[in-house]
Amino acid sequence: MVERVGRGVGAAVTAAPVRGARGRVPGVGRRGWALAVVAVGLAGVLAFPALVPNWPGRMGSLVESFLPWAGVGVVLSLVVAVVRRSGVALVALLLPVAAWVQGFGGLLLPGAEAGGRELVVVQHNVSDENRDPAGTARALARAEPDLIALEELVQPALSTYENVLGPDYPHHVVRGTVGLWSRHPLTDARAVDIKPRGITESWSRGLRAVVHTPYGDVAAYVAHLPSVRLGAGGLASSLRDESAGLLGEAIEAEAVGPVLLLGDLNSTVDDRGLDPLTSQLGVAERGFALSFPAAFPLARIDQVMARTAIVRDIRTLPATGSDHLPVAARVTLS
Numbered sequence: 001m002v003e004r005v006g007r008g009v010g011a012a013v014t015a016a017p018v019r020g021a022r023g024r025v026p027g028v029g030r031r032g033w034a035l036a037v038v039a040v041g042l043a044g045v046l047a048f049p050a051l052v053p054n055w056p057g058r059m060g061s062l063v064e065s066f067l068p069w070a071g072v073g074v075v076l077s078l079v080v081a082v083v084r085r086s087g088v089a090l091v092a093l094l095l096p097v098a099a100w101v102q103g104f105g106g107l108l109l110p111g112a113e114a115g116g117r118e119l120v121v122v123q124h125n126v127s128d129e130n131r132d133p134a135g136t137a138r139a140l141a142r143a144e145p146d147l148i149a150l151e152e153l154v155q156p157a158l159s160t161y162e163n164v165l166g167p168d169y170p171h172h173v174v175r176g177t178v179g180l181w182s183r184h185p186l187t188d189a190r191a192v193d194i195k196p197r198g199i200t201e202s203w204s205r206g207l208r209a210v211v212h213t214p215y216g217d218v219a220a221y222v223a224h225l226p227s228v229r230l231g232a233g234g235l236a237s238s239l240r241d242e243s244a245g246l247l248g249e250a251i252e253a254e255a256v257g258p259v260l261l262l263g264d265l266n267s268t269v270d271d272r273g274l275d276p277l278t279s280q281l282g283v284a285e286r287g288f289a290l291s292f293p294a295a296f297p298l299a300r301i302d303q304v305m306a307r308t309a310i311v312r313d314i315r316t317l318p319a320t321g322s323d324h325l326p327v328a329a330r331v332t333l334s
Contacts, residue, residue, distance in 0.1 A: 032086025035093075039077055043095035046070055046103055050272065057234010064270040065235075065299055068288065071100045104288075111286045111313030117215045117333045118312075120145040123302050125152055125224065125264040126161075127322035128177075133157040136320040137164035143317055143328045147211065148181040149262035151224040176204025178222045178263070185212045192250050194223060196242040206247060210256055215333045218309075219256040223247050223263035240266050241273045248276025251307070258308035258333055264324065265303045281305035284329060286313035291325040304329035 045052065049067055054060035074096045081089035122145040126136055130152075137160065140148055150161065153174060161179070162172065169181035173189040180186070192206030205224040210217050225247070226239040244265070251259060261281055267274050269283045283305055290297035297316070302324055304311050310332045317326040 032081060032084060032089035035077060035081055035084075035086060035089035036091075039074075039089060039092040039096055042070055042073055042077070043099045046096055046099035049270065054272065058237050058273075059234060061237055061267075061271050061273050062230070062235045064272060065268050067268075067270050068100075068104050069298075070096070071104070074100060107284075107286055107288050109286055111330065115332060119147065119213060119215075119218075119260075119331045119333065120328060121147040121149070121260065121262060121304055121331060122317070122326055122328045123149045123262040123264075123304055124317075124320070124326035125302060125322060125324040126150050126157070126320070127324065128152040128154045128157075129323075130157060130321040132321040133160040134164050136322065137161050139318060139320050140326055141165060141168055143326075145328060146183050146213070147220060147260075147262070149220075149222040150179045150181070151177060151205070151222070151264045153177050153179050173207060173209050175207035178205055178207050178224055180207065180209055180220060180222050180262075182211055182220075184214070186210065187212065192221065192223070192247065194225070194243045194246045194250070196226060196239045196246075198239055198242075199226070205243075206250075208250070208254075211260075213333070217256055218333065219254050219259045221247070221251060221259065221261045221263070223261065223265065225263070225265045225267070227266050237267075237273050244274050245276045248280065251277070252280060258306060260309065260331065261303070261305040263303060264301060266301050268299050268301060269303065269305075277305060281307050282309070282311060284311040284314035287315050289314040289316045289325075289327045291316055291327050292323070294319050294323050294325050297325060300327070302327045304331070306331055309333045 049064050052060040052063050078093055122140050122143055130136055165181045171186045172181040173186055175191040186209045189209035191204055192208050194206040195203045208221050211220050225243045228235055228237040228240050269278055289300050291300045291302040304314055312330040312332055314327055314329040317328055319325055
């Protein structure tokens with residue numbers, strides 16, 4: 001409908017809005033509702049990731065592995081809601097914002113000041129294709145840790161790590177392809193059998209030793225869980241999950257306390273595949289420390305966990321010749 005305002009040659013012509021069958025402007029009142037539904041879905045996944053089924057293709061584990069990145073979706077949704085000036089969507093987006101802050105906001109806070117009874121530990125998958133093991137060893141030692149845990153140790157690189165780290169870390173133990181270097185004496189070292197039934201070749205990726213620190217004895221475990229693969233069928237993680245279960249049983253039976261676990265666990269601490277470990281070990285209170293892949297880190301699969309101790313914070317160290325970034329953590333012994 002066209003309404004003429006005024007008279008004569010200069011009369012203005014104003015087009016009235018086209019209305020629908022019920023007299024309502026199309027789109028008005030519905031703007032942002034689809035975005036609001038997305039926001040509620042994001043909030044649900046962030047707050048209750050365990051409700052995502054693990055089938056088909058271990059979908060739940062896959063979602064949990066990259067759960068912090070849901071924050072990117074929240075930010076993009078906020079931008080769209082502001083551009084579209086949708087009050088409904090903006091209000092709904094408060095839900096995933098609150099869920100993300102509740103789940104991960106604490107990791108962004110600065111770590112507590114150093115105190116007594118504290119150990120600094122470094123964890124690094126050095127890669128069996130590392131072309132500069134000497135440089136890698138020197139880089140790790142610059143962090144001045146008490147303990148250094150390494151995975152994918154192979155000859156002749158192993159001899160290089162022993163030679164370079166030896167002067168400052170005179171105590172070390174290697175079992176299979178994993179090793180532990182320490183400033184403090186080590187005793188009762190042994191291999192830990194975390195080999196899944198589906199692996200038939202020679203495979204030794206777990207060790208345990210007692211570290212005699214100035215604050216008392218600590219049982220230290222070093223582990224390298226099987227790799228996972230992402231394909232058309234989803235996340236192939238059954239071997240890793242089985243290995244995590246075996247490691248959890250060994251730690252549960254550990255009589256010495258506190259307990260430290262350092263390793264490439266091929267999983268994030270939010271992934272339900274690590275429940276046998278995270279159900280009995282504490283994780284870092286501060287720091288994201290995304291460690292893999294080194295070129296563009298997307299997830300922290302290199303972990304430091306503790307029982308009867310607190311992992312105060314965790315951070316990445318500069319890149320080495322590995323496809324992983326090293327991580328360093330401060331652990332306060334109870």
